[in-house]
Amino acid sequence: MARERLARTSAPQKEPSRPSRLRIWVKRRRSLVRPAIYGALGLGALGVVVLAVRAVDPAGRVRGVAESFAHVGESLGMTVQQVILEGRRNTPTDMIRAALGVSRGDPILDFSPEAARTRIETIAWVQTAHVERRLPGTILVRIEERRPFAIWQNNTRFVIIDREGRVVAADGLDQFGPLPLLVGPGADSAGPALHDILKREADVADRVQAMVRIHERRWNLRLHNGTDVLLPEGAEAAAIQRLAELQREARLLDRPLAAIDLRLPDRLVLRPTRQAEPGEIITPRPGGARRG
Secondary structure (H helix, E strand, O other): OHHHHHHHHOOOOOOOOOOOHHHHHHHHOHHHHHHHHHHHHHHHHHHHHHHHHHHHOOOOOHHHHHHHHHHHHHHOOOEOOEEEEEOOOOOOHHHHHHHHOOOOOOEHHHOOHHHHHHHHOOOOOEEEEEEEEEOOOEEEEEEEEOOOOEEEEEOOEEEEEOOOOOEEEOOOHHHHOOOOEEEOOOHHHHHHHHHHHHOOOHHHHOOEEEEEEEOOOEEEEEEOOOOEEEOOOOOHHHHHHHHHHHHHHHOHHHOOEEEEEOOOOOOOEEEEOOOOOHHHOOOOOOOOOOOO
16 A cells, blocks of 8 residues: 555656747857847937927037937948939029938938928029938939029029029020010019919010019010010000900001000000111112222
8 A cells, every 4th residue: 555655646747848949949049139128228218308498408418418329320330321312403403412411331320301401492593302320321302493494684683583482493494395474573483373364375485585574563575576565554464355356356466566555444545666767778880989
């Protein structure tokens, strides 16, 4: 009986099981995993510190903390390696490069996309800009340019403007193709409305060389043949429509006229080109002058 009880209370012991492959892999790489985790936690903690200091002192000590954060990124190899630029057609690349203010090898975490966007949008050609960091080493710049609309002559100065009247270029005027010519103070801002009216009447628009602003109140149209068309203030659309009808009916714009005055709604005033009087016409003698 004693043996039987002993046999019941003394179960045979199992051999220790062999560790799994996963456990062996983790144990071998534990020396690498722990530093990576600690590094990520350190960067996260540093980011929290930056945000906390910025909330308490946005213009003071946060700059030093941000610089330390950038140096950490640099030590991890996060430096500017390339800049990708999209949407550029007329904006000089050296202006964009200067506005970015960054060079290859600079710490990318020290680069402010928002500050760079603000600087880029001060360039005359740039309407809007988008700047972003793409870690570890790429900066993406996407711009939307202003479109050349017209050549504006103000006194003796010729410049390219967009539809909002903003000057985008002062040289190389012929590289943008044929553009409307606006003349005079105020023509830069009021020109787009008149241009859109003219586009409805191709018979008139094709003969217009320049749109001239008079005393910043009304318009004259200077035609290619030298004729001036005087438009009424505030009633340009009706006058141009009337002019187009006269062109289709009587070829008025092809006549040698000095001026076509449309300022009065109930009448049309034509001023013909001045002809020389008979006494002003000099006919040279054949063979030249002779002495008696």
